[in-house]
Structures are given as C-alpha cells and as structure tokens.
Amino acid sequence: MGKTHKISCAGFGGQGVMSMGQLLTYAGMIDGKEVSWVPAYGPEMRGGTANCSVIVSDTPVGSPIFETGITTAVVMNLPSFHKFVPKVASGGSIFVNSSIVNEKVDRDDVNVYYIPVNDLANELGNAKLINIIMLGAVIEIDKIVESESILKAFLKVFGDNKAKLIPINREALAKGAEVAKTLKK
Amino acid sequence: MAKIIMKGNEAVAKAAIIAGCRYFFGYPITPQNEVPEYLSRELFAAGGTFVQAESEVAAINMVYGAGGSGARVMTSSSSPGIALKQEGIGYCVAGEVPCVIVSMMRGGPGLGTIQPSQSDYNQATRGGANGDYHIPVLAPGSVQEAVDDVKEAFEIADCYRTPVIVVADGLIGQMMEPVELENPVKTRDISPKEAWALGYGTREKQNSIENLVIDSPACEAKNIRFFKEKYSEIEENEVKYEEYMMDDAEYAFVAYGTTSRIVKNSVNELREKGYKIGLIKPRTLWPFPQVPFKNKNIKKFVVVEMSMGQMVIDVELAVGDRDKVTFYGRCGGIIPTPEECADYAEKVMGGAK
Amino acid sequence: MSTTIFQKPKGLTDTRMHYCPGCGHGIVHRIIAECIDEMNEIDNTIICAPVGCAVFIPKYFKYDSIHCAHGRAPATGTGIKRVHPDKTVITYQGDGDLASIGMAEIVHAAARGEKITTIFINNGIYGMTGGQMAPTTLPGMRATTSQAGRDVERNGNPIRVSELLSTLDGPAYIERVAVDTPAHVIKAKKAIKKALEYQKANKGFTMVEVVSSCPTNWGLSATKAMEFVGEKMIPYYPLGVYKDVEEGK
Structure with missing residues (x-):
C-alpha cells in the first residue's frame, strides 16, 4: 500500500488556511497523486475559525474526511491547537504557528515543529505570506508534494495574473523549509 | 483536456453550461450556494440568463416555463428548498417538461442542519408532489460523478421529457477534487421542440404544456401512458x-x-x-x-x-x-x-x- | 357586396366558453384576442393560464399556452420570456391566484420589470372553488367563508393591487379598468392594447387590472352583477392609470 497523507489545516479566517489546503491539493494532482479537499463550512466559518481536510495519496481517495488519524496537522491559532492536537495519529506531524500559540504539545508520540510564521513573514516584509512559509516547512518535513508544484498550483488557485507574486512566494517556501530543516528530528 | 480541481458545486454549475444549459433559476440556501453564484457570473457570458428568484417556489415555476419553452434549464437547492419545489416539480412531471434539479442534501427535518446528509432519499425518489409519478434520480459519489451525472441528466430529461433529479449532499458540493469536464456523454434520441415546446406552435397547431386533465378517463389514460411507456422505458434503459x-x-x-x-x-x-x-x-x-x-x-x-x-x-x-x-x-x-x-x-x- | 362589420377574432378557437352569463372573462378573452389580432401576433404569443375559472384558456386561444400552478403564472411567464424574449407573453390571473397565493410572484415579476403582460381579473371572489372570500372581497361582502359579510376585524382588509404595484420601479404600465359598461369595455381594450404594445417595445412589466363580475357566486343576476361592479366595486377600486413610464407616471 502506498502512502496516504491526511492533512488538516486550521486557523483564523484570513490566515490562508483554506488556500494552503487547496495549494497542497492542486500540487498533489500535479505530482500525479490522488487528492481531495474538504472545507469545514457553516457557522464555525462565520465565527472566525476555519479548517480544511486534505488527502494526498498514492491510491484513490475513499472517504475524503477524517476525524482522527491525521498525519499532518497545521495549527495557526490557539483554538485550532486545542482542537486538532489530540486528533493527530501517533507518528504524525504537528506544525504550530509559534508566533501566536504559546502552548506546547503535551504528547511524545508525535513530531512537533514550532514555526514562528508571523515573525518570519514580517522578516520577508509581507504579513500575508504566513501560510506559504508554513507550507514550505510542511513539505520540507513531510515530503507531501514538490515545492515547484506548489508554485504551479499557485497560479491555478489564484489565477495566472498573480504570476508576479511567484518570486516572493518561492522565497517564502524556502524560508519555511530553511527553518524546518533546523528543527528536523 | 487536462483535469482541473474544482469544488463540487462549481463543477456542477460548469457541467450544466457544458451540457448546453443556458437558464438557471434559484434561491440561496446552504450548502449549494456556489451553484447559483457561479452561474450568476458565467451564464450571461455563455449567452444565457440567471434569475435569483424570490423563493424556491418561484424558481421551480420559472424552470417550468423555461423548460416548457424547450430550453435546457436547471435549478438547485438543498433539503428544505427542495421541499418547497415539490409542487412545481409535480407540474413539470405532468406537463412533461424536461429540466434538471440538483439537490444537495443537508440534515433535517425542518430547518435541521447545514451539514451533509442523505435523509432526502425518499424526497427525491418518492417525491412530495401529488399524484402517481416517478422521476429519474442520479446519485453521484464524487465531484467527477457529479459532473458526469449533470451532463447525463440533461440528456435523460430531454429524451423522456421529464424532470431529472441529481441528488448529492453537502460534502460533494463543498469538496474539491480533480475533475475531467469533457468526458463524453451518451446522447439519446430527443423529440424536436417544434412538436411540443412553447414558442414553436402555430395557430393551426398550438403547442400546449398541459396540467389540467379534467376528464377522468383522459386523466387515467395519461397516468397509464406515463407508467406503461415512459417509466417502463426508463427502467429498461437508465438503471446504473x-x-x-x-x-x-x-x-x-x-x-x-x-x-x-x-x-x-x-x-x-x-x-x-x-x-x-x-x-x-x-x-x-x-x-x-x-x-x-x-x-x-x-x-x-x-x-x-x-x-x-x-x-x-x-x-x-x-x-x-x-x-x-x-x-x-x-x-x-x-x-x-x-x-x-x-x-x-x-x-x-x-x-x- | 357584403362587408363584415363584426366577427370572432382570429386568435380564438371555436370551442364554446364555459363562463357563466354576466361573467367578465369572456369579454376580456375577446379583448385580448382582438388586440393580438390587430398587432398581428397570433403566431407569436404565449399565454399562461392560472388556476381558477380561466384554467381552460388553452382551449380558447390559438396561442401556445401553459397551465400554471396556482399563483405562479408570473414566475412561469418569467421563465418563458427569458427563453423567448421576442414573443408576446401574457399571464392571466384571478384575484385569489394573483393577490393571495401568488402575491410574492407578482410583486417580484413586477419589481424585476419582466417584459410580460399580466391581465388581472378582480371580481372579489373565488369563482372556481365556489365563492370563498378573496383577498379583494369588499368589506361586508358575503362569501362562503365570510358568510355574514367580510368583517375586516376578523378577516383583514382587501388589497388594492394596482396601487401597490405602482410603487415599484419595474412596471412600465399599470391601469385598472372595468368591463361593466360598453364605454368601460372600450377603455379596457385600449389599456390592454397599450400594455401589449409596451411589452413589445420592451418597456418593462405591464399589468391591466380588470374589475369584473361573478354573478353566480355573488348571487346576483347578470345585469345586477354589472350594476354591482359600478356601484360597489369601482368606488373601492378606482379606475385609472396607476403607472405609465411614457407619461412620467
């Protein structure tokens, strides 16, 4: 059996968690994987928190949703941290936005990466890049998709007229990857 | 054509345009809003028309008029909205008006929840309109199948002159998956509009979309024709x-x-x-x-x-x-x-x- | 050589109408057919029949036609007109159909400025179902569901549809007419013709409200019913033009 990545991206609306999931999904397809993306929709989305479930797999996607057994969790704020940390499978990865989440994961069966994405984005001079920096860290560690595929996906998700933003996004992916490398276990 | 990734609801809308649907009448309800939103943007560009109706009731009756005029037409809604459309669906059945109704099911009864559900199986297959009737009901399990089914639904609707329901749920509507939009669809024999549709008749031979059959033997005969000819033919040809x-x-x-x-x-x-x-x-x-x-x-x-x-x-x-x-x-x-x-x-x- | 001075309009079929003596439907049907004849639109008209006494319209006109669900003719007419913008689309509705169950559809079709012509027959009663109270039943008027006469405290007040719709920006032409006297019939024809011509010119939504009679359910003779229209109905439902974009009204 091939590998199946079950990825949850969660955070406040505006942190780009939905598009982070879409970029992974599109990039997975570009890499020839089977993929799906499911948003949490409804009142919780209005309430300011958002999350999506992504599958990137070597085999066809059966159920596109998963309550537990997450292999990669991206938590961009504290409510998401509390909600998703317990749902990550043993051996899975948790990526925490340590710029705004001060708590530490109290589990020793998972790999946790604290990435201060807000601070890193400020270093790059564009606060909007937090999701792309995080994505750089995620794919550096969990090897879900190719970095170049994310950039190809970027044009698919946001449109070809955003091509001018490719260099800064490439830089953001690299920044995330660079920080993640120093944390690699 | 290469696969693209689309949200189920938008893929459904796009598939309708590919199938030649140029008219859409609908009313907002979660979790299907991306269907009208997409079509409100894209249908005019395709030379068609979108109307946000004052209610689901009005929307299905607009569908009745547009379908009765021989156009490929669609409406979409979710559970309580489909409940409201039932009377109009019955009129489309009786008037033999081809149309496609997309039902993105959510939990009920009543206002219920907006999360995905399959509790409108009976609503789709048994219906809530009055009288003896059946409606072909297609049930996709992925975004790809939703696209294929919407395209096929228009063919079935035109072939048998009947409403067709595509029943999915909020999950299919909301999720994104890779999809091939240009899969070929099995075409079927379609009766020419001149023979029946509004706007194609003459003073010598009116085309009428009839619902009233006040004479009982004629009304019974119509029911028998539906079951003996139309429905038995659908049962023979369309099971999947x-x-x-x-x-x-x-x-x-x-x-x-x-x-x-x-x-x-x-x-x-x-x-x-x-x-x-x-x-x-x-x-x-x-x-x-x-x-x-x-x-x-x-x-x-x-x-x-x-x-x-x-x-x-x-x-x-x-x-x-x-x-x-x-x-x-x-x-x-x-x-x-x-x-x-x-x-x-x-x-x-x-x-x- | 003989000259024809009067004949059946070409757009009407030979089917004998089922309307009661003294009912306005037959007169209004004829007016519509005359106007469509004069506009040379017989083969270019689609008529939407209501639920009510006029449900048999498809048998009486040579136009393409459709039986609409109760109150929904303006929605169905919208669907038809959007597909056939070059056709003349007429919806024909009674007061229960239009002003009660179909109030949402008529208001929104008018507000959208749908380029259809609605002929609204107001006789203050449900005819087909046997004389129940309509939204337009006059205060004190008897109906089978207001047997002591409409009590506005219990049953609410009648609705003046032309006035109501004339507040909207979508309608191009709204007039209330009557068919109780020859003079009124002539005026009614002028109004319907104007409405159809406005539709043809894509000016917007058009409606002609016809104050009419229902001798059978009013319990009056044909002539008494016509007198009732003049004496009771018209004072409550004043005739006149309520909206005309060409006249700045």
Missing part, C-alpha cells in the same frame, strides 16, 4: 450501478453517494482482515437497480446511509428477503467513518471470514 470487490463476495455493503466512498475504505479494511465483502453502489436511485440484489452468494446486504434508513427499503424490496438486509446509519449531519462502518459489518459477519 457499480460493484466493487463483488466477484467472490459473501457479504455486500450497499451505499450511494458520499457513503459509498466511505464504505469503500471499509471494504478495503475488511478485505485486509480476510473478509469476503464487497460494495454495491446504486448510481440511479430511481430506477433502482434490481440485478445486483439477486446475487445468491450474498449472505447479508449491509446498507449504510446518512439517514435513519430510507434506501434500505428499496434494497429489501430488491432482495425480496428482509432477513438478508441490515442497516447502519448516521444522520443529522454526522458523517460515518470507514472504521465504524467496518466495525458494524464485522459484527454482522460474526467473525465469518
């Missing part, structure tokens, strides 16, 4: 189902739409444990497939639905032995996990590998 791991199966899950893909994972899990279990996936809910349920090798049919049990009745009728049919369901917007479906089936099989 898929089987997964059924060659050597002794047990069979039965599930449609979203649940079918969940249960597929359960089948894989149970197969790894050595159980001979497969999946029967009806792709049309009316006409309901009969053949796969005549399989004598199957000891138990395990029906899984996101409802309290609606399709299970059709399975019992098809199997003809209620003792061979068992049911597991979640509802109210709860989506069952592959694990819990497998656990249930394992108990049913009693460890029999």
